[in-house]
Amino acid sequence: DDNWYDYMKLWSEFTAAIGYKGLLLFIDEGVNLYKITNSVSRQSNYEKLLTMFNDTMQGKAEHLGIYMGGTPQFVEDERRGLFSYDALRSRLIDGRYGSGSLKTYTSPILKLDMLSYEEILILLQKLRDIHALHFKYEPQLTDEQLIAFMQIAVNRLGAEELLTTREVVRDFMDLLHTLHQHPEAVFEELLGERAAAQPQGKGNNEAASDDLDDLLAEFEL
Incomplete structure (x- = not known):
């Protein structure tokens, strides 16, 4: 030390x-x-x-x-x-002129923005191709299917604040492994099961309360 x-x-x-x-x-x-x-x-x-x-x-x-x-x-x-x-x-602390919309990349602190949906899509495309290259098969998922997967992830209530790139990558890799190890599995059916597994029949306030409780559960006083 x-x-x-x-x-x-x-x-x-x-x-x-x-x-x-x-x-x-x-x-x-x-x-x-x-x-x-x-x-x-x-x-x-x-x-x-x-x-x-x-x-x-x-x-x-x-x-x-x-x-x-x-x-x-x-x-x-x-x-x-x-x-x-x-x-x-x-x-x-930011200077007077570089703290607005015009960012400088020589300041001591570089503030990183969350990935946009377009950037996440590019990331999923790369992961799809790397997975296929590693396991030596031709990529099967189309860009339209990747967009459908993203919609399932980002349409979840509270995703704008709670969804992280780590969650998207984890779920997507799980999907790729499942499709690769079970050739009989169908992409649309897996996505349908995932969507059906999300809470149904809850009001917006109740669902938002559950998401907030999950978030606050990690806080320590």
Whole structure:
């Protein structure tokens, strides 16, 4: 815990010395720092992030690049997030001119938008072709069938807020495996069973309440 970052800088120097341009360090799930309940420990981690930021921006870690992934809450929450640490907030907050519809890609924070439906369709096309290539068969599903699959996913109540790319990919891969391992299965019938399995006979308010309960079930006080 005391010297891991020093070793990262050492590895970056070694990487440059053997002919590469440097070392990229990816730190995912930054929200876990946000979840630290002890404020002193949380601030200590944020102080380390500040040191890393300063080193890379001021040339003290010349061959080291750092990417950190986290939720907007992890960054912007002024009570427990990165913005609760004033020194980080002043460095990470958007400037006056790049915070509107015109995005810049050299700012410390890159805000990622959710995939559009068109982009999800392209992703499904790639997955379909890769699955067929891996198992050595000719792709069977048409683009119209992929669109039908997407409609089942996005028409679910609350999908606009609750649906994630991970869910779409998981269900689609499950569908591809089922069709491949059971040649007698019919795509339209599988989709029909999936649609029929969704809650029926509920009012909009009741269904929305169930979705909200599922969402809140993961929250911790």
